[in-house]
Amino acid sequence: MTVASTPASPAAAPTLEVRNLRTHFFTRAGVVKAVDDVSFSIGRGKVLGLVGESGSGKTVTGFSVLGLVDPPGRIVGGEILFQGRDLTKMSEAEMRDLRGNRVAMIFQDPMMTLNPVLRVDTQMIETVLAHKKVSREEARQRARDTLGMVGIPSPDERLKSYPHQFSGGMRQRVAIAIALLHEPDLIVADEPTTALDVTIQGQILAEVQKLATTTGTSLIWITHDLSVVAGLADEVAVMYAGRIVEKGAVSDVLDAPLHPYTFGLIGSVPSRNKRGEPLRQIPGMTPSLLNLPPGCAFRTRCPRAAEVCMAEPEIRELAPGREARCFRPMNEAAEQAA
């Protein structure tokens, strides 16, 4: 996009930079710190994998970026810089101009994201018309082209259908098409392939990757599936209990995780080379965000937990381009072993 202040080089000004974001939910039972001090950034055309278990705050992070956090939730601190502009300080009207236009979102369950009582063309055309002053016919043309782009055969007919006449995979393609209508600079994709068959998942991943590289769209790909991240993302950020515990380039993080949690996550993915070995698993359960243990939130499940973990760890750079929130990271273990 050329609208924003032209950056000197893509690396210097990332498409999105989130700094110390904190989104809390003020429930009757107490304050739920769903997102607590989260920072990351994404360059133009890059894909960031946001990984974590359910309830780790990754979806809320996504909603925060789009300004779609509903009461009792609220962004209580931090900055979300999109092309240099802080989204947390924008008015609702300004946000609405961005949503679906420059920043789009794809939801997890394709069965739920399309309105069941509106035809697909209605739902697509309204999105076009919300941001562009074009005729209805031009909007329809745009909708048709985009449907074709995401691989939906005979888009003309499909436009006149209702969502329930599509399969799950097709619906997700429609949702992706809607997100792509305005060629956004950033797409937040919240586990868009989790609810789909593996084959469909593969197709969609391949197409999204192609789109990202050709259009220069940046992607936040929220998922709990490390294998998806491995094939798709440039960088990865791992979330646990509302915080990012580790981030870095995908290959680095997956090959040599620093945080014990990441290590555990990778270990619990079944793969061919580990056939016959018992799967490692992380003991215990994700703690309730209402009463986190003091100190490191992962402490109670961590095989490397020690006295020092009773204090609150800060996220710090442990290696070039590698950050983790841990007092006793895995690379020390490796050093000790060596």
Add this chain to the structure above:
Amino acid sequence: MSQAAIGGAATPAAPRKDKVETPFRRFVSEFAESKVAMFGLIVFSIIALIAILAPWIAPQNPYDLAQLDIMDGRMEPGTVGGAGFTYWLGTDDQGRDMLSGIMYGLRISLTVGAGSALIACLVGASLGLLAAYAGGRTDSAIMRLVDLQLSFPSILVALMILAFLGKGVMNVVIALVIVEWAYYARTVRGTALVERRREYIEAAQCLALPTHRIMFRHLLPNCLPPLIVIATMQVARAIALEATLSFLGLGVPITEPSLGLLIANGYEYMLSGKYWISFYPGIALLITIVSINLVGDQLRDVLNPRLKK
């Protein structure tokens, strides 16, 4: 998605601090959380007291013709009558003190309403339990009947029955019972179907306890919460329906006027501006029904965990 997860995680928290918390105490304290509901409960208690004590606290016995003075007929509220006391709410065409009339009318309305609700509850709950416990043909026969009846509005069923039976207090009670039993049956069956799959019923069956004992001593107590809610609401409905039927001239006889009949009696004088004959009984009816509904609303919120926020 994850917002819902957070909400779900939040529910089991918030433990109460009091050490001697019995389910009943918790129920009471949760009920008392709503000031409106407490207000409703207090108002209803007062109304019930008035109805019970009517013969002792009413200025006049409105049924004793000897006490009535036809010369005092249709007096405005606040007038002092021939008998020497003030008619605070005026008099009707017979010279009957409206305040006394309302107190006695409340008695009849509450008796008929609560009585029919109680009988309907017994009948409906038993049939509902039976349907759930027996299952199969018994169940489908009972539920077919319930469905058929609930597909017609209460007023129509009541009209039909009164058309069959004619007027009278007993017939009104029968009509109300027939109108209402289906609600109880449906509610109890629904809960009982869930409860009977629980382990404690299996345990009771393993002990070879007699069926009626399992049904009434084990199953029924666990179906009580929704039953109480329905019963409260149905008392209010029964009172309103009785008033309506009496207003239409199909309910209680003139010798024992309920609130509905009092209102009907004032109808013809309404057009000449003598509003009080219909107005005050209506207010009494309204306060009664609203106070019961307020209590019922809160009961539903407290006793139905599904609706808890």
Add this chain to the structure above:
Amino acid sequence: MTVYLVRRLIQALFVVLAMSVIVFVGVYAIGDPVEILISPDADQIERERAVRALGLDLPLWQQYLVFLTNAVQGDLGRSFVFNEPALKLILQRMPATLELAFGAMFLSIIIGLPLGLYAGLRPNSPASKTIMAGSILGFSLPTFWVGLMLIMVFAVQLGWLPSTGRGETCSVLGFVGLTSCSSGTQWSFLTLNGLSHMAMPALNLALFKISLVIRLTRAGVRETMLMDYVKFARAKGLSPSRVTFVHVFKNILIPVVTVVGLELGSTIAFSVVTESVFAWPGMGKLIIDSINVLDRPVIVAYLMIIVLLFITINLVVDLTYSMLDPRVRLESKA
């Protein structure tokens, strides 16, 4: 679709038959019309002649068969009181009742939907709390008493509206109803005078439904607002009004329309009360009068017509529902 329709029609037929037995036995087995219809001074021969003329000497099942055969031919017996065909009596009064019921349903949607929508979108605002309190009142207020109060305020005190009756129906309508007031279909809502007569009864009858629509709409809005597709619609950058009026509203319209449609039957049944209060010459007032004098053919005819009406309404609502909701439409086609 056709199979579905045929099956529904057969089901309906059985319900009608069952109800006809219940109604007939109920009405004819209890009470004695001879007592009411023949003067106590009449001698034995006169009584017997009357009994035979009315067919009351036959065994009950024969009376039922005669009733059923005649009913199929559209003859539901003659009113003991009016000495006219019961069916004709009821059909004459039906337009008045239908007009009142439709008026009430119109009001309930016009008033209830916007209020419920508001209360659903801003559940914590004082205005919403007032609306919800009002709806509790609407459920609790006895209809007949509200009717009386309406008369007292608007007819007696303010003198704005006529208290009772149906007003002009035929004279203004000239080209339709000049011939006679007892035949042809008469409508009040076509004349200003008729409308002024209809306003209070329709509002009175609508009161309960307004509360119902408010509650349904509010609950529907609050439920729909939590749906992913609403959030997705917002994520598309749509204006709040488009999200509300297209995405939310269209979804809640389906259950609300269904319930309001289903309520048509109960509205007609409850018009019994309103018609009595406002002396509205409809079927409801007729049935009350007939019960009071034990005019059995009219009672039976009324109940049968109501049963038929209910079954028809249920069928129509089901079909409308399947047209409104595309998901149902597909299932019934397949």
